[in-house]
Structure formats: structure tokens, C-alpha cells
Amino acid sequence: MNRKGMNRLAAYYAHKYAWYAALLQRSGDRRDCDVPYLTADILEQHYYNSEAPEGCFVYRTSGTSGGRRKMIAYSEADERRYLAVKTRLFAQLAGDRPIKRAFADMGTGHAAATSIAIFQALGWECDSIAYNEPIERHIERLKQFRPDLLYTMPSLLDRIVCALDDPASLGIRCIVTVGESASPQWRSAMASTFGIHEGDVLDTYGSIEIGTIAWFDHSAGYYRLADGIYAETAEPAALGIDGALASDEAALVLTSTQRAEFPAIRFVTGDVVRGFKPASEHTGATFEAIVRRIGPELKHGEKISIHDIEAAVFVHAKRVQVRAASSANRLIVYLFGPDATPERAERIEAEIGQRVPEIGAMIRGGMLPRIEIVLASSESQLPQGSVKQKKWHQPTDGN
Numbered sequence: 001m002n003r004k005g006m007n008r009l010a011a012y013y014a015h016k017y018a019w020y021a022a023l024l025q026r027s028g029d030r031r032d033c034d035v036p037y038l039t040a041d042i043l044e045q046h047y048y049n050s051e052a053p054e055g056c057f058v059y060r061t062s063g064t065s066g067g068r069r070k071m072i073a074y075s076e077a078d079e080r081r082y083l084a085v086k087t088r089l090f091a092q093l094a095g096d097r098p099i100k101r102a103f104a105d106m107g108t109g110h111a112a113a114t115s116i117a118i119f120q121a122l123g124w125e126c127d128s129i130a131y132n133e134p135i136e137r138h139i140e141r142l143k144q145f146r147p148d149l150l151y152t153m154p155s156l157l158d159r160i161v162c163a164l165d166d167p168a169s170l171g172i173r174c175i176v177t178v179g180e181s182a183s184p185q186w187r188s189a190m191a192s193t194f195g196i197h198e199g200d201v202l203d204t205y206g207s208i209e210i211g212t213i214a215w216f217d218h219s220a221g222y223y224r225l226a227d228g229i230y231a232e233t234a235e236p237a238a239l240g241i242d243g244a245l246a247s248d249e250a251a252l253v254l255t256s257t258q259r260a261e262f263p264a265i266r267f268v269t270g271d272v273v274r275g276f277k278p279a280s281e282h283t284g285a286t287f288e289a290i291v292r293r294i295g296p297e298l299k300h301g302e303k304i305s306i307h308d309i310e311a312a313v314f315v316h317a318k319r320v321q322v323r324a325a326s327s328a329n330r331l332i333v334y335l336f337g338p339d340a341t342p343e344r345a346e347r348i349e350a351e352i353g354q355r356v357p358e359i360g361a362m363i364r365g366g367m368l369p370r371i372e373i374v375l376a377s378s379e380s381q382l383p384q385g386s387v388k389q390k391k392w393h394q395p396t397d398g399n
Contacts (some may be wrong), residue, residue, distance in 0.1 A: 001230040001255055006265070009255065012037050013263040013370070019046040020263055037239055037253060043209075047263065056261055059110045059208055070210050073261040074110075081258045082211045083114060085227050085388050087121045087210060090176070093202045094122070095151065097173050103147035104128035105138060105156055108358050111138045111178050115151055124149070131156075131358060134165050147173055153179040154186065159367050163191055168195030177307045180205045181290050181368040182216075194366050205290060210256050210264055214287075222275065222286045228258040231285040232266075239268050241294050249291060270294060289294030293326075304356050307332060312351035316344045323383045330369060334375040334383060 001009075013022035023046075036042075047349045048070040052058040057079050060069040074082065077174070102119040105200040106112035107248070108131055119126035127139050128395035138160060142150075148170050156179065161167055172194050182203040199218040206212045206226075225231055233250030236242065253345040256264035275288030309324045317339035325332040333352075335345065350369050353360025362368040377383050 001257075006035050006255065008078070009257070010267050013265060016260075016348060017046070017263060019097045035266055037234065037266045038263060038270050039239055039241075040270065041240070044070075049050045051152065059113070061208055062199060070208075072110075072380070074259075075261045078211075078258065078260055078262075079114075081228070082110070083117060083121070085258065086212050087118050089204065089215060089226060090118055093204075093215065094174065097148070097200075099124060099148045099174065101125045101145065101147045102149040102151065103142065103145050105142070105150065105152040106360070107131045107153060107156070107158070109323045110211070110324055125138060127399060131367065132361035132365055133367075134364075135159055138367065139367075140161050142170055148172065148235075149174045149176065151176045151178070153177060154182050155180055155369075156362075156367050159369070161190070163366070171199065172196065176204060177201070178206060180323050181292070183289070190214075204351055207269060210254055211258060213254065213261055213269075214293060220286075222277075222288050223273075224286055225284045228256055228281070229284075230255045230257075231276070231287075232278065233273065234268075236294055241268075242245075245272060246274075250276055251294060252276070252287070252290075277383055303350075304331070304359060307351065308355045313348050315351055321379070321382060325383050330372065332372045332374060334374045334381070336379055336382055340375050342375065345375060349373050 009328050010020075010024055014024050023036055023042065024349075025036075026281070027034060037246075050071065052073050053074070053075075057074040057076075059072050059074070080217045085214075099122075102122075103126065104112065104115035104119070105128070106115065112128075112131070116128055126148075127145050128140070129138055138156075148171075150157075153198055153287045155179050157175070164170070167243070173196065175194065175196070175314065182201075187201040188198050191201045198322050202213065202218075203216040205214045205216075207221065210229070212226040213229055214220070214225050217224050233253075234253050236245065236251055239251055239253075245251070249272050252269045252273045254264070254267050254269055256267075258264070266359065270293050271290050272292050272294055273287040274288065274291050277286050279285045286310060304322055310322055313320065313333070313335070317335070317337070320335050320337035320339045323334040326336065333348070335348075338350070352371055353363055363370055374381075
């Protein structure tokens with residue numbers, strides 16, 4: 001998006017939100033950037049905890065530092081645009097495959113709530129299952145319905161694969177994923193398991209704030225942006241986020257022309273992408289992979305924040321150091337200190353499930369792996385980073 005278009009969009013949001021007008025004024029007083037980045041801290045202060053506008057579709061998710069669910073609003077026009085973009089995308093992803101039956105096996109949130117409407121718009125026979133059903137029920141429904149297309153999240157598909165004797169016997173022709181990272185190696189493994197080509201495992205990328213963001217184009221080997229989405233990247237320090245990235249990595253920042261009830265301008269996603277190429281005269285921006293998240297949130301079936309983890313730990317332990325880590329959609333919590341005992345670890349695991357009930361329900365139903373609590377025997381066994389430790393680590397982070 002050019003500077004003129006960005007300024008026009010900023011003026012619209014400044015007219016709609018007094019807090020954004022003030023933010024824009026403060027940013028304009030500096031000389032480094034006229035249009036500010038919208039970080040999680042700013043949105044938590046001014047948007048996520050505000051009252052939902054009357055007559056809007058309202059979606060809520062966990063993960064804020066205040067422990068309250070985020071409020072994200074969609075006007076009727078926002079919702080229509082979202083459905084139109086996603087319906088076109090699913091038609092494109094399906095291509096010439098003979099899709100007649102589609103099944104949604106999702107968590108909660110916008111993608112789950114709208115999947116049936118999209119399938120119906122494409123003329124597909126469709127069905128879905130609630131996230132909190134036990135794994136046995138998911139398998140039963142899949143065997144009964146036998147979809148051509150399965151729409152799901154990577155962590156849920158992992159559990160489905162482990163629970164099936166012969167995944168290929170379902171006859172699924174196409175798998176579309178959303179919500180969590182799906183590496184090329186993982187997509188290849190899933191394709192082999194279901195007896196389909198690697199190009200039949202199609203990853204899409206979105207967020208509840210922005211909507212549909214991008215999809216992986218197998219023929220080109222990179223992610224392409226969805227309609228109305230403009231991307232740029234930034235270094236973590238410019239966003240007020242602690243973290244060092246590799247030379248070919250950067251934090252993804254998005255602007256959308258599709259949203260009226262959310263200030264979708266220079267929105268900091270919290271995702272790190274690799275191989276980003278900015279838009280040119282003939283094509284939109286692209287990137288090769290989504291490699292990890294920075295900032296306070298992680299997607300584990302549903303979003304969970306550092307706040308959620310610490311709130312659960314310190315209900316049951318006082319003298320303890322906490323590190324949260326993630327690897328391949330696995331959640332690991334490291335504890336070290338006098339109160340880091342096996343008994344407390346068991347209570348903390350249960351408490352985390354209560355803090356984010358959807359995650360707890362999916363774990364109890366076998367749809368997500370248990371949260372791993374690691375009791376470190378020394379401080380050196382904790383994942384280490386910079387001085388700032390309240391972030392998501394990698395299990396291999398060390399001194």
C-alpha cells in the first residue's frame with residue numbers, strides 16, 4: 001500500500017477511534033514514522049477490552065495480559081467481506097479436485113464459526129464437530145461422513161492421525177489447515193499418511209483481528225497474500241518486542257482494506273516470517289514460511305499467553321522461576337525453585353486448563369497433547385535468552 005493509501009486509511013480510523021487519533025498525533029510528532037505500529041499493548045489498552053459495538057458480530061479469544069478474553073468486532077459489511085474472500089480462496093484451493101463433501105474439525109473462533117457457511121456457498125455437503133468432543137467421537141464422525149476436504153488445525157490433525165489405524169482409508173482428497181504453523185516437512189508427512197500428494201495439504205494463515213491473511217502456493221513455493229491484505233516487516237526492537245532474529249527473518253506487520261470495526265493498519269501480528277519479499281509492480285508481498293511467534297502469545301489449539309501461564313503457576317507456587325516454551329505446537333512449562341514439586345506441577349497443569357477452558361477441554365478429550373511440566377534441577381536447565389525472560393522460548397534455548 002502506498003503512502004497516500006495508508007494515510008487515507010489512518011484518517012478513517014482516526015475519525016472512528018479517538019484513541020487512534022491521539023496515537024496518530026503522537027506518532028506524527030516524531031519524525032521516524034507517521035503511521036504507528038499497532039502492538040498488542042496498544043490494542044489491549046484501547047480496543048480488546050472495550051464494549052462491543054451494537055449490531056456487530058463479536059468474536060472473543062483468550063491470551064491478553066489482563067487475563068480477559070479479547071473482544072474483536074466485525075460489522076455486517078466486515079463479515080460479508082470476510083466470507084467472500086474466504087469463499088473465493090477455498091474455491092481456488094479446491095481447484096479441479098472433485099470436492100463434494102467438506103468437514104470442519106476446528107477449535108473455536110472466527111474460522112470455526114464461519115466454515116459451514118463457506119462450504120454451503122460452494123455447494124458442498126458439509127458437517128462439523130465441536131472442539132470439546134472426545135477424540136473417539138471425532139474419529140467416529142470422520143469415518144461416517146468420509147469428507148473429500150478436511151478443514152482443521154495442525155495440532156488437531158496430529159491427534160487424529162495418531163488415533164487412526166489407517167488414515168488413508170478415509171479417502172480424504174484435500175486437507176486445508178489454519179491456526180498454527182505447518183512446516184513443509186509436516187505437510188509432507190501428513191500427505192504421505194493420508195495417501196495424497198504434498199500439494200493436497202494446503203496451509204492457510206489468518207488471525208481473528210485481520211481475517212484471512214495468506215495461503216501457501218505449492219507451485220510457487222511461498223505464501224501469497226489474500227485479497228485486500230498488504231504486508232511489511234519490522235525488526236522486533238522497532239515494535240518494542242525483545243528478541244533477535246536470523247538475517248532472513250522479520251516480524252510481520254499487516255494492513256487490511258477489509259475491516260471497518262477493527263483498526264487494521266500496521267497491525268503487529270506477533271509472527272516471524274522467513275524469506276519476505278515486498279510487493280512489486282506486478283505481485284503482492286510474499287514470504288517462504290511462518291517460523292515462530294514473538295511477543296506474549298502462543299497458539300496451542302487456542303491462544304494462550306504468558307500471563308495465563310504465570311497466573312496458573314503462582315496460584316500454587318510462590319518461590320519458583322517460570323519459563324514457557326513451545327516446539328512444533330507443543331507447550332512446555334519449565335519450573336525451578338523450592339516450590340517446584342511434582343505435586344504442585346500436577347495442580348499447575350490442571351490450573352492452566354482452567355485458565356483457558358477450550359484448551360483444557362481439548363486436552364481432556366484427547367484432541368491436544370498434555371501440557372508438559374518440566375521440573376528443572378538447576379537454574380541452568382531453564383531456557384535462557386536475554387535479560388527479559390517473559391517471552392516464549394524454544395526448548396533448546398541455552399546459555
